[in-house]
Amino acid sequence: MIKVIFTTHQTGFNICGGAEIQMIKTMESLNKLYNDQIKVNLFDPWHDNMDDYDVIHIFNPMAFPCEALRIAQYSKEKGLKVIISSIYYSYLPKEEKSILKNIFDHFINILSRFKLYISTFKSFEYLDRYKDVEKAFLEADKILPNTVVELGGLLNKFSKVPKDKYELVPNAADSKFKNGNAKVFKDKYGMEDFILFVGRIETRKNVLGLINAFVESGLKTKLIIIGKIHEKDYYEHCKENANENVIFIPPIKNDSELLASAYKAAKVLALPSFYETPGLAALEAGLSGSNIVITEFGGTKDYFEDYVWYVDPENEESIKNALINAYKTSKTDKLSKHIENNYTWEKVAEKMLNIYKS
DSSP: OEEEEEEOOTTHHHHOOHHHHHHHHHHHHHHHHOTTTEEEEEOOTTTOOGGGOSEEEEEOGGGSHHHHHHHHHHHHHTTOEEEEEOOOOOOOOHHHHHHHHHHHHHHHHHHHTTGGGGGGGGGGGGGOHHHHHHHHHHHOSEEOOSSHHHHHHHHHHOTTSOGGGBOOOOOOBOGGGGGOOHHHHHHHHOOOSOEEEESOBSGGGTHHHHHHHHHHHTOSSOEEEEOOBSOHHHHHHHHHHOOTTEEEEOOOOTTOHHHHHHHHHOSEEEEOOSOOSSOHHHHHHHHHTOEEEEESSSSHHHHHTTSSEEEOTTOHHHHHHHHHHHHHSOOOSHHHHHHHHHOBHHHHHHHHHHHHHO
């Protein structure tokens, strides 16, 4: 019996996004399908003893690099196998890239004027979170990106890490989303055949761009935004730009019948984020049969191929046109079958079991 513990940063389940759902669903699937071979628990640092486990699986080390490194180092000292789900994004919007480049260039210019003291600047490496992440990767037995794009970004950023440490493991959707009942959502909110967004209300998700594009489209339907307010000022800006056809609904738990119903009742699921890897909401809604409008950045094309409408998140005209075309196109089961055949948690669990055993 292989004993495995999963861990992530301390605020993970207060934020509860894709990384946390990935953890829970992987754990549930492993414990359900292979309970004679493996036991997976969420790590409780107040009570769990590393000596009782064989494997530690660290999720999203970018969110807690220093602690992730210490966990990886201590686990190796105790003889555990260390697995890391990297969840790494290398994309930045053009505007942000430009700002960061100007700051960086200015900083380098200042440093160049003080070459006499350049040896003292080694201490600045502690301001770079990627230093600790790279060290954690070097401790790991396996690192698990979930798209080819993410893998490429990791190879480019962390050149010291041996390539054979990496293994692609995709994200997935719960099979229950295929059979949601649209009537549940319709009875509660009186709406169907709408455009849907599910996710945190934050800059990265480009909710403001979606609202602007929807309003400009003139589509005779509703835009339903379901999610937790992660950036309050950004949310207020979104509300200011919304019209009467934009409806905000508080977050719905991932295992809720109401969320499955919302996917089924929707005509289109839109995720025009600045990047997605690949966007669990899009996998779930795609499995339910919704048309999908999604960002072209972050590895989405690995999963959705030519079944969806891709957008440039920095171009609201691109988002608007995709919304119009997706909304005017009849729903089919082609994407649903593609996801069912390739991206379920059952398939992920089988792959993970083999990695833990190897």
